[in-house]
Amino acid sequence: MKAFIFDLDGVLVFTDQFHYQAWKQIADRLGIAFDEQINNRLRGVSRADSLEIILEGYHGAPLSEAEKQALMEEKNEIYRGYLAEMTPDSVDASVRETLQELRRQGHKLAVGSSSRNTKYILKQTDLTQQFDAISDGTNITHSKPHPEVFLKAAQYLGEQPANCIVVEDAEAGIDAAKAAGMTAVGIGDAARYERTDIRITTLRALLNVQNTL
Numbered sequence: 001m002k003a004f005i006f007d008l009d010g011v012l013v014f015t016d017q018f019h020y021q022a023w024k025q026i027a028d029r030l031g032i033a034f035d036e037q038i039n040n041r042l043r044g045v046s047r048a049d050s051l052e053i054i055l056e057g058y059h060g061a062p063l064s065e066a067e068k069q070a071l072m073e074e075k076n077e078i079y080r081g082y083l084a085e086m087t088p089d090s091v092d093a094s095v096r097e098t099l100q101e102l103r104r105q106g107h108k109l110a111v112g113s114s115s116r117n118t119k120y121i122l123k124q125t126d127l128t129q130q131f132d133a134i135s136d137g138t139n140i141t142h143s144k145p146h147p148e149v150f151l152k153a154a155q156y157l158g159e160q161p162a163n164c165i166v167v168e169d170a171e172a173g174i175d176a177a178k179a180a181g182m183t184a185v186g187i188g189d190a191a192r193y194e195r196t197d198i199r200i201t202t203l204r205a206l207l208n209v210q211n212t213l
Helices: 016-030 036-040 047-057 065-083 093-104 118-124 148-157 171-179 188-192 203-212
Strands: 003-006 108-112 133-135 164-168 183-186
Touching: 003 148, 016 036, 016 047, 016 065, 036 047, 047 065, 065 118, 093 108, 093 203, 108 148, 118 133, 133 148, 148 164, 148 171, 164 171, 164 203, 171 183, 171 188, 183 188
Parallel strands: 003 108, 003 164, 108 133, 164 183
Antiparallel strands: none
């Protein structure tokens, strides 16, 4: 294995609560019941797909595509307001140490995230320089579980999919990694998913992952 491709939220940083709070403001205004259980269904999927999931509970007048776009933009503005409060201290020291050690060992590193805010989050947390490539919501047309975001990351790294290890916390991400023909490492919720190839409890455990392949 030559490359590691990391999902962003839930793996390198944790902004789930920001997403939840932003979507809840939108849902409350539309009279839609929205809780943590529904929010869990949004993990790893695009903003547009997330809105469609939320709108499953909508009973008002049909929304036009323009109205849906406005809702997504409003949600993103609320979310980015929370992101603006992030700093390098928002990243656990063990995350930085693990990335630095993987680079020292000669591995290529990339981020593979459906989020259009990926580069902004990496900048806010001072993580950008740790990665050789970034594939995110700005360069894909299909969100996870489609493999496009990971295939693009491998392409940017100049590596074959079979040489890549994906680190994910969501089932949709694991499905995307498997569809891409990559080794899927699961952390958090994804560690309990049956399609996960390797299960870890801390990111530091990645330093020993190659010994299990």
